[in-house]
Amino acid sequence: MEEIASLFHGFAVVLEPFNLVLMLIGITLGVLIGVLPGLGGANGVAILLPLTFSMPPTSAIIMLSCIYWGALFGGAITSILFNIPGEPWSVATTFDGHPMAQQGRAGEALTAAFTSSFVGAFIAVVVITFLAPLIAGFALQFGPPEFFAVQFLTFCSFVGMGRGNAFKTIAAMTLGFALACVGLDTVTGQLRMTFGTTELLRGFDFLIAVIGLFGIGEILLSMEEGLSFKGGAAKLNPTVVWQTWKKLPQFWVTSLRSAAIGCWMGITPGGATPASFMSYGIAKRVSRNGDRFGKGEIEGVVAPETAAHAAGTSALLPMITLGIPGSPTAAVLLGGLLIWGLQPGPLLFVEQKDFVWGLIASMYLGNVAGLLIVLTCVPLFAAILRIPFSIIAPVIVVICAVGAYTVHNAAFDIALMLVFGVIGYAFKKLDYPLSPLVLALVLGDMAESAFRQSMLLSGGSLSVFWSNWLVASIMSLGLALLLWPLVSWAKGMLQRTVPAPGTGA
Amino acid sequence: MKDGEFTSSRGLVSKRTMEIVVAVLFLVVGSIVITDSLRIGAGWRDPEGPEAGYFPFYIGLIMSGASLVTLVQAVLKRPGAGTSFVDAEALKQVLQVLVPAGVFVLLLNFIGIYVSAALYIAGFMAVVGRYAWFRAIPVGVGVAIVLFLMFEVWFLVPLPKGPIEELFGY
Numbered sequence: 001m002e003e004i005a006s007l008f009h010g011f012a013v014v015l016e017p018f019n020l021v022l023m024l025i026g027i028t029l030g031v032l033i034g035v036l037p038g039l040g041g042a043n044g045v046a047i048l049l050p051l052t053f054s055m056p057p058t059s060a061i062i063m064l065s066c067i068y069w070g071a072l073f074g075g076a077i078t079s080i081l082f083n084i085p086g087e088p089w090s091v092a093t094t095f096d097g098h099p100m101a102q103q104g105r106a107g108e109a110l111t112a113a114f115t116s117s118f119v120g121a122f123i124a125v126v127v128i129t130f131l132a133p134l135i136a137g138f139a140l141q142f143g144p145p146e147f148f149a150v151q152f153l154t155f156c157s158f159v160g161m162g163r164g165n166a167f168k169t170i171a172a173m174t175l176g177f178a179l180a181c182v183g184l185d186t187v188t189g190q191l192r193m194t195f196g197t198t199e200l201l202r203g204f205d206f207l208i209a210v211i212g213l214f215g216i217g218e219i220l221l222s223m224e225e226g227l228s229f230k231g232g233a234a235k236l237n238p239t240v241v242w243q244t245w246k247k248l249p250q251f252w253v254t255s256l257r258s259a260a261i262g263c264w265m266g267i268t269p270g271g272a273t274p275a276s277f278m279s280y281g282i283a284k285r286v287s288r289n290g291d292r293f294g295k296g297e298i299e300g301v302v303a304p305e306t307a308a309h310a311a312g313t314s315a316l317l318p319m320i321t322l323g324i325p326g327s328p329t330a331a332v333l334l335g336g337l338l339i340w341g342l343q344p345g346p347l348l349f350v351e352q353k354d355f356v357w358g359l360i361a362s363m364y365l366g367n368v369a370g371l372l373i374v375l376t377c378v379p380l381f382a383a384i385l386r387i388p389f390s391i392i393a394p395v396i397v398v399i400c401a402v403g404a405y406t407v408h409n410a411a412f413d414i415a416l417m418l419v420f421g422v423i424g425y426a427f428k429k430l431d432y433p434l435s436p437l438v439l440a441l442v443l444g445d446m447a448e449s450a451f452r453q454s455m456l457l458s459g460g461s462l463s464v465f466w467s468n469w470l471v472a473s474i475m476s477l478g479l480a481l482l483l484w485p486l487v488s489w490a491k492g493m494l495q496r497t498v499p500a501p502g503t504g505a
Numbered sequence: 506m507k508d509g510e511f512t513s514s515r516g517l518v519s520k521r522t523m524e525i526v527v528a529v530l531f532l533v534v535g536s537i538v539i540t541d542s543l544r545i546g547a548g549w550r551d552p553e554g555p556e557a558g559y560f561p562f563y564i565g566l567i568m569s570g571a572s573l574v575t576l577v578q579a580v581l582k583r584p585g586a587g588t589s590f591v592d593a594e595a596l597k598q599v600l601q602v603l604v605p606a607g608v609f610v611l612l613l614n615f616i617g618i619y620v621s622a623a624l625y626i627a628g629f630m631a632v633v634g635r636y637a638w639f640r641a642i643p644v645g646v647g648v649a650i651v652l653f654l655m656f657e658v659w660f661l662v663p664l665p666k667g668p669i670e671e672l673f674g675y
Contacts, residue, residue: 051660167571167578171531174568178538181561190557193541216606223602224595390634394626395648397606402618402652406662414610422603429590430520430527448560456554 030070047403096300180444217424262310
């Protein structure tokens with residue numbers, strides 16, 4: 001029960017007035033970011049990260065993680081009211097959420113979405129509270145080969161569990177690694193791929209990439225669709241909330257199943273988006289009302305929202321215990337840890353107890369605060385969406401530019417951000433996944449140094465990755481995931497019924 | 506690529522063409538990574554272990570391999586041959602955002618971020634959004650002033666400034 005004591009200590013940290021205020025600011029900004037097109041969890045946190053450089057790390061992580069919770073909540077508002085998913089993980093919420101809004105049951109749908117989000121996140125935080133110290137304790141025995149193996153597993157699972165073309169995933173991922181290599185090599189002191197320019201000496205900062213890829217890229221995509229927000233009015237009164245809450249307990253099986261799917265997908269880097277789809281699909285197949293899904297079934301809102309939040313929250317578990325983020329936003333938070341001078345990984349639980357338990361406690365409180373804020377302020381946030389896109393778009397570009405500049409105080413980075421924006425736009429249209437690219441860019445240096453140290457240990461032989469049962473089983477699991485698309489492709493070739501993975505859209 | 510032109514009347518470039526272009530670009534980046542890694546040494550030097558290019562060399566190799574497969578797939582299987590990557594209308598919309606943003610980024614090097622942001626937002630609203638100038642200008646200037654107060658006064662994070670801010674003593 002040591003966890004409980006540490007957790008209460010964490011609550012004491014979070015309940016300091018300064019941290020409480022930051023938490024509320026974070027949640028509000030987060031919902032705003034989740035509602036606005038072009039700003040999402042990942043780039044919203046990236047833009048605000050430089051402002052936290054001077055804060056104490058615990059306060060900084062509380063504010064930034066609250067932005068993340070807020071963004072998770074905010075995505076549901078646009079999905080239900082405007083049929084536009086503010087975030088990729090709320091796509092599945094539009095299937096039943098928007099029909100409900102069209103039938104005049106917007107309040108019911110919103111309440112169901114927010115409450116399920118809260119339930120999903122809460123279950124995931126409980127999982128983190130008790131599982132994280134165990135995993136961290138276990139990981140304390142890890143050496144460089146084990147760390148590389150875990151990172152290898154992370155990247156292989158993108159290939160094995162991604163729905164798109166495996167080769168595109170690999171290409172995007174290696175691009176991230178290659179960009180991470182640019183600049184000064186800290187081990188040998190040599191310059192890599194700078195081609196004599198001084199601007200490239202700094203290398204490619206992942207924050208610039210995230211702001212460009214997700215922010216500018218998203219603006220370009222929304223602009224192309226000639227986006228205009230049309231949607232139902234958002235009214236939430238206590239009666240509707242209360243009546244919906246009375247209905248929700250009957251879906252407890254769906255909630256628990258979705259939360260389990262979400263936790264699993266979040267810890268393994270499947271991410272919130274596939275988790276929400278998977279949970280919706282399973283709920284549709286299992287539910288008694290399965291054939292009514294898609295026409296405004298409340299269960300069809302509960303399932304994806306619970307899973308998305310459980311996944312989004314549990315994505316922080318591998319981040320704080322192993323230093324491996326389970327989602328792009330978690331990757332940005334991890335980058336923040338490095339900037340604040342904290343070494344992510346199992347030692348955090350030993351050396352930075354305040355930080356870790358403050359973060360975990362803020363997950364509990366942040367989600368309670370988030371639920372209250374979204375339930376009370378929906379009309380306000382929905383009103384923001386009625387601001388025409390021709391005002392929103394340039395303002396968001398300016399905000400992204402400011403965010404990109406403040407990372408290194410370099411105007412060159414703003415131009416770089418635009419380039420990443422175009423790359424993000426093209427990649428989205430051609431189904432190159434962005435998350436592996438970002439993750440590789442963040443983890444590149446760590447993965448490389450773990451690989452080098454392992455090579456040094458073994459004198460250059462790859463056999464070090466099969467030198468004991470632990471590292472061998474992680475590596476083998478990684479290889480299995482890596483080769484999984486090949487296996488299913490071969491199966492398809494044999495049966496001649498399933499199309500090859502390359503044709504998947 | 507011809508079928509692309511037939512299926513969508515104003516499609517400028519088919520998805521398949523773009524698939525090929527991007528795969529070739531990946532191959533180019535991959536070979537740059539490989540050559541640069543070989544230049545700085547991608548082997549094993551005895552006491553120190555792996556050289557600086559050791560890790561990126563294999564990254565470049567994997568990238569080239571994967572994009573070669575994507576390229577072959579795009580050429581042989583013709584995924585998205587009939588669908589257009591972007592049509593004229595959409596491209597116009599995208600350029601409407603991208604070109605002013607480019608001008609904004611260029612401008613801020615000379616006149617600072619606040620003035621160029623005000624110009625950019627007001628200009629975008631007036632030209633793309635067809636707002637009257639008397640509504641566009643206050644919004645642009647207002648956002649710039651809020652930004653200025655937030656960063657220069659509240660957070661004390663200096664952003665690029667130009668001659669106009671100098672007039673006010675910043």
